[in-house]
Structure formats: C-alpha cells, structure tokens
Amino acid sequence: MTVRHLLLATAASATFAVPAAQAQEAAPPIPADQAESDGPSSVSAIVVTARRRVETAQSVPLAISVIKGDSIEATGNFNINKLQQLAPTLQVYSSNPRNTSVNIRGLGVPFGLTSDGFEQGVGIYVDDVYNARVAAAVFDFLDVSQVEVLRGPQGTLYGKNTTAGAINITTNQPTFDFEGRAELTVGNLEFRQAKGVISGPLTDKIAARIAIAATSRRGTIFNVTSDRYINEQDNLGIRGTLLFKPNEDLSIILTGDYSRQEPECCGTVFVRVGATQRLLSRQYDALAAAQNYTVVSRNPFDRLTDIDASLRAGNKIGGASLKAEWDLGPGTLTSVTAWRFWDWKPENDRDFTGLSIVSRSQNPSQQDQYSQELRYNYSGRDIDFVLGAFGFKQRIDTQGVEQQGVNASRWNLTGALANDPSVLNGLTASNIQSLKSTSAAVFGQVSWKLTDAFTIQPGARINYDKKSGFYQRVVTTGSGAVLTCPQSATTNPVGAAQCGIYQPQTSAPSVSDWNFTYDLTLSYKLAQDVLAYATYAKSFKTVGINQNGLPTDAAGNPITSAGVIKPESVNHFEVGLKTQLWDRRATFNLSAFRTDIKDYQATVTNGQLGVLRGYLANAGKVRSQGFEADFSIRPTDRFTAYVNGAYTDAKYKEFVDAPCPPELSGGTTATAANPASPAGRPGTTASPSFSPANCDISGQRLPGVSKVSLSYGAEANTPATLLGKDGQVYLGVDGNYRSRFSSNPSPSDYTWIKGYALTNFRLGFRGGDIDVFGWVRNAFDVNYFELLQTAPSNVGLVAGQPGDPRTYGLTIKSNF
Known part of the structure; x- marks a missing residue:
C-alpha cells in the first residue's frame, strides 16, 4: 500500500452529527459512565444497539457507521440502494430488485447471479427482524430513526450468521405524547414524494404509531419503442405499530408493514461493443447489420x-412482528417473533436490444419466512453478556419463463439454420423451483471488564442449517412440442440447435450442516476518550445448494455433486482506535482489517450455455484488507462537518476455474495443440480463435469494489426569522467519491466503471415546527454508470444503467 493510499484512507467519518437536542430526544437512556459531554459545542451522543444493548457508538469496540434518520432524509438517500453514498465500505448493485447484492468491504454475495440456495453475507435487520433476501429489503425507508452499518462478522450477536457485516435499521416507536409529522417533496423528472407520521396514546397503557410514504418519479431513460420513459419510481409503503406497556418493566410491540413497488423497470442502454473471440461474422456489429438493425444511440448518456x-418490476413486501421486552432487574429478556413475505413479478429484456432475440424473460417468486429470536441481556459492574437462540424457516417458489424470438436464429446459429427464424422462434424454457430452508442457532457474547480500562469480549455461536430444493425445466418448441435432449446434429440438426439454447433438466439437491463460529475482542481505554481494540473472528457462511440448474456430464445427465456448495470458512482480523478530541467537539476513528475466505462461494461457468448461464461453486480463496477512517467535527452549534473514507484491497487469491471475460470467450475450446488466442482477437473460418474453457483470475480484483471511496459533508447555519418564526437559515453540502471498479465477475477490459464524484447541495430554513429546503443532487450533472452488463451469446455487446442525472426540488416538513 502506498503512502498516498494511506493518507486517503485516513481522511474520513462514519457518524453524522445532528443537533444535540434531537439526539437526546430520540435516544433511550444510556449508562452514566458512557454519557457524552454536555458542553454546548460537543458532538452529540450517538446511541446504538449494535451489541444488542443501549450504548454510545464511541464505547463499542467495533467498526460501525451510524446514519441518523434526519441525515438520510436531508441527503435524499431513501433506500438501501442509495445508502452506499453515505457509507463508503458499503456496496449495493442492482439491475432490478431481485438482482440486488449488498456487500461490505467487497464481501457478502457473489456478483452476477441470483440464486435462492445460498445465504447473503450481510444481514439486513429492521427492528431486530432479519430479512432473508436482499430483494425483500429494497423498500423505501419509512419513519427511520437511524441506520447502523456494522462491518465484519456479527454472528455471535445477531440471529442469523452474518460473515461480512450487518445493516441494522431502527424505526421510530410509538409515543405516549401526541406527535405528528408531514412532509412533501416535489422536483424535476416529475418527482413527487409525500410522507406522514402520527403517534400518540390510545389509553394510558397503549400507544400507536402509523407512517405512510408514497414516491413517484418519471424514468430517466426514454424508450423509443414504447414511446415512454422507463426505470421510473412508483412506490408506496405503510407501517403501523402498537405499543402495550402494562408497567415499567414490560413492553410489547406489534408491528405490521406493507410496501408496493410497481415501476416500468428495469431497462438498459447501449454502452459499447468489445471484440470477443467469436467469428467476426457472429459478433454484434455484423449480426446487427445482417438484420438491418441500428441501435437508437451509441452515446449511453443520451439516455435512449x-x-x-x-x-415490469412488481415488488410487494410486508409482514408482521411481535416484540416483547421484559426488564428482569439485572437483565432484559427479549422475544422477537416475525413473519415476512415477498412477492416478485418481473418482466425483462434480456438481450438488451430492439431485436426480438429473447422475447420473454421473467421469473416471478413468492417467499414466506418465519423467525423466532430469544435473547437475554445482562449488564453488571464487571460483566455484560448476551445469550440468544434463533430459529428460522423459509420457503421460496419460482415459476420462470424464457422464450426465444424471431431474431434469435440469426443471433445464435450459423449456416442455413441462421437464415430460418422458425428454428428458435417460440422456443420456450419453463422452469419451476422451490426451496425449503431451516436454520437454528444458539449464540452468546460476554464483555468482561478485567480493569476499569481493559475489557475482554469472547463470543461463540453454534449453527445448524438444512436446505432442500427442487428445479425442473421443460423446453417446448415453437410448435408446442416437448423437446428432449441431447439430439444428433447429423440426424436432427434443428433439434440439436434447439438443445444448444435450452436443455430440459430436473434436480433436487439437499444438504444439512453444522458449524461453529467464535470471536474474541480485546479493548483498552488509553484515556477518557480514547479506545483501542483488536478483534479475531472465525466465521462461516452456511452451506448452500444450486437452485438454477446443474452442469451435466457427457451423457447430458445432471452432475448431482455440483448441487451442494460447501460453507465459506472466514478468518477475520481487525484493529481499531476510537477517539474524541477538543472537549468532544471532534471524533476520529481508525480501523484496519483483513478477511481471508476459503471455499469462496462464487459464480462459475463450464461452457454449457444450453444448460445454464452459470452456477455456484466453491472457488479457492479470497482476501479483503484495508483501512477505514472516520472524522466529524462540530466546533460550534453553527457548523458541522464530516468526512469518511476507506481503502479496500479485495481480490481473488485463488480462482483457477473462473468464467472467462468476453474478450477471452467465444472461440473454439483451446487445447495443448491449439493454445488460447490473444484476448479480443476475432476468429475467421480459415483461422479460428481458441478460447480457454475457463480462466485463472487469481490475484485480480473482486467485482464492485473501489479501492478508494469517500463521503463528505458540511452544514452551516445562522439565526433568522421567517414568517414570524425564529429559526435558522442553513446551507449544506454532501458528496461521495468512488474510484473505478469492475462490473463483471471476472474483470474485463470492457466493463470497468470509471471513478466518479457526486456533489449535492441544500439551502433552507428550520425553526419551530417547520423545515423548508431546496436541494440539488448530482449538482454538476456528472455522467456515471451504476452497473454494466455483458449481453448473452457473447457477441461483445455491453449494456448499462446510467446513474441519475442532476435532479432538484423543494421539501417542506412540518411537525405537530
């Protein structure tokens, strides 16, 4: 690591300062020895529940970003997808809600494949309820109090084992004092957002709170085929909560929520063409010309x-939970019972063109999950501990359809068959999938204060997982006949060509496994406001199964051994320093980490494109290491600022059979007599190119990870009076920077996303019960991509999703 990288990494902050009155009003009581300074200009206390007890962020020996609800709203980051702009080590990638991955420090889930048969490495919790699929957590934030982003394994504290970190979302709870809030935002691109919250007592022992939000916005891409904008926003969410508090020692909270998203989404634009090793006549430009096809624009930022x-991206999410907390004196017993559902109804264009190559692509899914967690938290003079048990049951059913269109033969076949649209037109693969998943665990963590300064914190977890799945694909031709495979290319060339696109298959993988997780943290208080800590964690990402089909042997039979994916074995090391300076007006935190993973669960291919696009397998070793630094300052009540940053070096240490990038794919399979051709050299009939069956990408960077990422912001205010109300005029700025990153599982010259910086401004007045501000996001109208994708069939086409252009608007909030 260079000195420049180290300096960049240490210029940083994960805590967003909010006015002290707001922080104290929203926060539960904290132990007196953890209370922050009450000086008029000190940074306000940030209260967290990262260790399943109430404490200040600076007292927790853990790398944690705390983002207050007010900061989320002020910066316009109203869902998990946007949250990465405020937390540099968080990476979120989404081509649609189902195909969403959330990683921390580059780790969590493999890039580029949606499969229900394995676990995510980043746990997402809302009011202590685990959300099993990332797709089921892409709702708009609704009445959120704060979000905690915990980095590193958290399995000895949280219900579900999380090997890369956790996102802990806390919503506002019912109050026995009546309160309410209304918010309205309008902006360009026909942006409309309305929010409302009402909370108050129903009786002297029962309080209720209800929150609702609706968001709509015109799409950012214009589709000339449908003559309308696509990739729009159309979201509605509602949450209701009842609090029953029969006495001071017991509280019971019943919560129900529902979220609906129904946008016309998620389309792509043409980005570029890169040469592959296919025959030149079978690459994008030649194939498009042969069908008299010209893309509407080759400039992706024309947004056409x-x-x-x-x-379609129909997404319905909801559920109910019952949480009981019973204060037993020295400790608290907590029970969290929850049910959640997810209903996904998609329609996609998987060829990324105006040609009918893949005419239909949709995999609707329905999920039900049930979870039960019991925890006992004890706090004593010298010992604090958490003991817990967790049970989880999940069922997912999927009904998929993919169909070839009238242009598919020309795109995928050669010779006379390429000139016959009927060979592939209407060829349909229909699949049904089901997954049953059961998980159970006991876990605990002890914090033992050996002296007033030195604390030892061991933790352990025993986890059991069982998964059973079923996958069946039936293929029918355009005439409706059921296709059987394999077919002889000599006696039935049409059937053989059809089998090369889709092959029927049935598989039913199942597996169960135990694993043991443990960790140890040592912390030492070097001074009143200086805490040093070191952590070692041995963790596992649980066993998994392949739910999207299996590779086949030479006879065309599924290789059943490929149905099971071994657990990832994780060794994690971290050291950190947490400090407060200048009478606690400033906070500076620094951490360094290294995570080594053996049997990394990755996406692989084996060239059997008629069977599946890719599948999960254990692929050698991965390492992520780096530095993170957080800095925030509040010299007076009139000015606050923060900057947080990270340097992350995440790479494959050993991945010898990875899928090849497009520039090394598409040719005849290489042999010892015919070694692989240079990257991007098209083949000809007279001189074919040779492609490796798979590629060794050991030493290359993991996808989606920027080496350097930063977020920053500041706000200044001055006293003012508006319409007879005393308050403040304020000016705020916030932004984030990401260096370049790969957008393909195997790094490709064609799918690197250039680094970019986004800057946002807001100017407003807050006073009494109102807050009015105008805002500009991506103020300098930076052109950038959120995601790049390579098209099927390896024709060299790269499509992408541009990030939002400059947007602006006005927000009005009123409290009552």
Missing part, C-alpha cells in the same frame, strides 16, 4: 433505448 420486450 429501443428495447422491445415488456418491462
């Missing part, structure tokens, strides 16, 4: 597309 398949 001509995709012809219907689009």
Whole structure:
C-alpha cells in the first residue's frame, strides 16, 4: 500500500452529527459512565444497539457507521440502494430488485447471479427482524430513526450468521405524547414524494404509531419503442405499530408493514461493443447489420433505448412482528417473533436490444419466512453478556419463463439454420423451483471488564442449517412440442440447435450442516476518550445448494455433486482506535482489517450455455484488507462537518476455474495443440480463435469494489426569522467519491466503471415546527454508470444503467 493510499484512507467519518437536542430526544437512556459531554459545542451522543444493548457508538469496540434518520432524509438517500453514498465500505448493485447484492468491504454475495440456495453475507435487520433476501429489503425507508452499518462478522450477536457485516435499521416507536409529522417533496423528472407520521396514546397503557410514504418519479431513460420513459419510481409503503406497556418493566410491540413497488423497470442502454473471440461474422456489429438493425444511440448518456420486450418490476413486501421486552432487574429478556413475505413479478429484456432475440424473460417468486429470536441481556459492574437462540424457516417458489424470438436464429446459429427464424422462434424454457430452508442457532457474547480500562469480549455461536430444493425445466418448441435432449446434429440438426439454447433438466439437491463460529475482542481505554481494540473472528457462511440448474456430464445427465456448495470458512482480523478530541467537539476513528475466505462461494461457468448461464461453486480463496477512517467535527452549534473514507484491497487469491471475460470467450475450446488466442482477437473460418474453457483470475480484483471511496459533508447555519418564526437559515453540502471498479465477475477490459464524484447541495430554513429546503443532487450533472452488463451469446455487446442525472426540488416538513 502506498503512502498516498494511506493518507486517503485516513481522511474520513462514519457518524453524522445532528443537533444535540434531537439526539437526546430520540435516544433511550444510556449508562452514566458512557454519557457524552454536555458542553454546548460537543458532538452529540450517538446511541446504538449494535451489541444488542443501549450504548454510545464511541464505547463499542467495533467498526460501525451510524446514519441518523434526519441525515438520510436531508441527503435524499431513501433506500438501501442509495445508502452506499453515505457509507463508503458499503456496496449495493442492482439491475432490478431481485438482482440486488449488498456487500461490505467487497464481501457478502457473489456478483452476477441470483440464486435462492445460498445465504447473503450481510444481514439486513429492521427492528431486530432479519430479512432473508436482499430483494425483500429494497423498500423505501419509512419513519427511520437511524441506520447502523456494522462491518465484519456479527454472528455471535445477531440471529442469523452474518460473515461480512450487518445493516441494522431502527424505526421510530410509538409515543405516549401526541406527535405528528408531514412532509412533501416535489422536483424535476416529475418527482413527487409525500410522507406522514402520527403517534400518540390510545389509553394510558397503549400507544400507536402509523407512517405512510408514497414516491413517484418519471424514468430517466426514454424508450423509443414504447414511446415512454422507463426505470421510473412508483412506490408506496405503510407501517403501523402498537405499543402495550402494562408497567415499567414490560413492553410489547406489534408491528405490521406493507410496501408496493410497481415501476416500468428495469431497462438498459447501449454502452459499447468489445471484440470477443467469436467469428467476426457472429459478433454484434455484423449480426446487427445482417438484420438491418441500428441501435437508437451509441452515446449511453443520451439516455435512449429501443428495447422491445415488456418491462415490469412488481415488488410487494410486508409482514408482521411481535416484540416483547421484559426488564428482569439485572437483565432484559427479549422475544422477537416475525413473519415476512415477498412477492416478485418481473418482466425483462434480456438481450438488451430492439431485436426480438429473447422475447420473454421473467421469473416471478413468492417467499414466506418465519423467525423466532430469544435473547437475554445482562449488564453488571464487571460483566455484560448476551445469550440468544434463533430459529428460522423459509420457503421460496419460482415459476420462470424464457422464450426465444424471431431474431434469435440469426443471433445464435450459423449456416442455413441462421437464415430460418422458425428454428428458435417460440422456443420456450419453463422452469419451476422451490426451496425449503431451516436454520437454528444458539449464540452468546460476554464483555468482561478485567480493569476499569481493559475489557475482554469472547463470543461463540453454534449453527445448524438444512436446505432442500427442487428445479425442473421443460423446453417446448415453437410448435408446442416437448423437446428432449441431447439430439444428433447429423440426424436432427434443428433439434440439436434447439438443445444448444435450452436443455430440459430436473434436480433436487439437499444438504444439512453444522458449524461453529467464535470471536474474541480485546479493548483498552488509553484515556477518557480514547479506545483501542483488536478483534479475531472465525466465521462461516452456511452451506448452500444450486437452485438454477446443474452442469451435466457427457451423457447430458445432471452432475448431482455440483448441487451442494460447501460453507465459506472466514478468518477475520481487525484493529481499531476510537477517539474524541477538543472537549468532544471532534471524533476520529481508525480501523484496519483483513478477511481471508476459503471455499469462496462464487459464480462459475463450464461452457454449457444450453444448460445454464452459470452456477455456484466453491472457488479457492479470497482476501479483503484495508483501512477505514472516520472524522466529524462540530466546533460550534453553527457548523458541522464530516468526512469518511476507506481503502479496500479485495481480490481473488485463488480462482483457477473462473468464467472467462468476453474478450477471452467465444472461440473454439483451446487445447495443448491449439493454445488460447490473444484476448479480443476475432476468429475467421480459415483461422479460428481458441478460447480457454475457463480462466485463472487469481490475484485480480473482486467485482464492485473501489479501492478508494469517500463521503463528505458540511452544514452551516445562522439565526433568522421567517414568517414570524425564529429559526435558522442553513446551507449544506454532501458528496461521495468512488474510484473505478469492475462490473463483471471476472474483470474485463470492457466493463470497468470509471471513478466518479457526486456533489449535492441544500439551502433552507428550520425553526419551530417547520423545515423548508431546496436541494440539488448530482449538482454538476456528472455522467456515471451504476452497473454494466455483458449481453448473452457473447457477441461483445455491453449494456448499462446510467446513474441519475442532476435532479432538484423543494421539501417542506412540518411537525405537530
């Protein structure tokens, strides 16, 4: 690591300062020895529940970013997808809600494949309720108090084992004093957002709170085929909570929520063409010319597309939970019972063009999950501990359809068959999938204060997981006949060509496994406001199964051994320093980490494109290491500022059979007599190119990870009076920077996303019960990509999703 990288990494902050009155009003009581300074200019206390007890962020020997609800709203980051702009080590990638991955420090889930048969490495919790699928957590934030982003393994504290970190979302709870809030935002791109909250007593022992939010916005890409904008926002969410408090020692909270998203989404634009090793006549430009096809624009930031398949991203999420907390004196017993559902109804254009190559692509899913967690938290003079048990049950059913269109033969076949649209037109693969998953665990963590300064904190977890799945794909031709495979290319060339696109298959993988997780943290208080800590964690990402089909042997039979994925074995090391300076007006935190993973669960391919695009397998070793630093300052009540940053070096240490990038794919399979051709060299009939069956990408960077990432912001205010109300005029700025990152599981010259910096401004007045501000996001109208994707069939086409252009608007909030 260079000195420049180290300096960049140490210029940083994970805590957003809020006015002290707001922080104290929203926070539960904290132990007196952890209370922050009450000086008029000190940074306000940030209270967290990261260790399942109430304490200040600075007293926790853990790398944690705390983002207050007010900061989320002020910066316009209203869902998990946007949250990465405020937390540099968080990476979120989404081509649609189902195909969403959340990683911390580059780790969590493999990039580029949606599969229900394995676990995510980053746990997402809302009011202590675990959300099993990332897709089921892409709702708009609704009445959120704060979000905690915990980095590193958290399995000895949280219900579900989380090997890369956790996102802990806390919502506002019912109050026995009546309160309410209304918020309205309007902006360009026909942006409309309305929020409302009402909370108060129903009786002297029962209080209720209800929150609702609706968001709509015109799409950012214009589709000339449908003559309308796509990738819009159309969201509605509602949450209701009842609090029953029969006495001071017992509280029971019943919560129900529902979220609906129904946008025309999620389409792409043409980005570029890169040469592959296919025959030149079978690459994008030649194939498009042969069908007299010209893309509507080759400049992706014209934001024009001509995709012809219907689009939909219907997403319904909801559930109910019952949480009981009983104060037993020295400790608290907590029970969390929850049910959640997810209903996903998509329609996609998977060829990324205006040609009917893949005419239909949709995999609707329905999930039900049930969870039960019991925890006992004890706090004593010298010992604090958490003991817990967790049970989880999940069922997911999927019904998929993918169909070839009238242009598919020309795109995928050669010779006379390429000129016959009927060979592939209407060829349909229909699949049904089901997954049953059961998990149970006991876990605990002890914090033992050996002296007033030195604390030892061991933790352990025993986890049991069982998964059973079923996958069946039936293939029918355009005439409706059921296709059987394999077919002889000599006696039935049409059937053989069809089998090369889709092959029927049935598999039913199942597995169960135990694993043992443990960790140890040592912390030492060097001074009143200086805490040093060191952590070692041995963790596992649980066993998994392949739910999207299996590779086949030479006879075309599924390789059943490939149905099971071994657990990832994780060794994590971290050291950190937490400090407060200048009468606690400033906070500076620094951490260094290294995570080594053996049997990394990755996406692989084996060239059997008619069977599946890719599957999960254990692929050698991965390492992520780096530095993170956080800095925030509040010299007076009139000015606050923060900057947080990270340097992350995440790479494959050993991945010898990875899928090859497009520039090394598409040719005849290389042999010892015919070694692999240079990257991006198209083949010809007379001189074919040779492609490796798979590629060794050991030493290359993990996808989606920027080496350097920063977020920053500041706000200044001055006293003012508006319409007879005393308050403050304030000016705020916030932004984030990411260096370049790969957008392909195997790094490709064609899918690197350039680094970019986004800057946002807001100017407003707050006073009494109102807050009015105007805002500009991506103020300098930076052109950037959120995601790049390579098209099927390896024709060299790269499509992408541009990030939002400059947006602006006005927000009005009123409290009552």
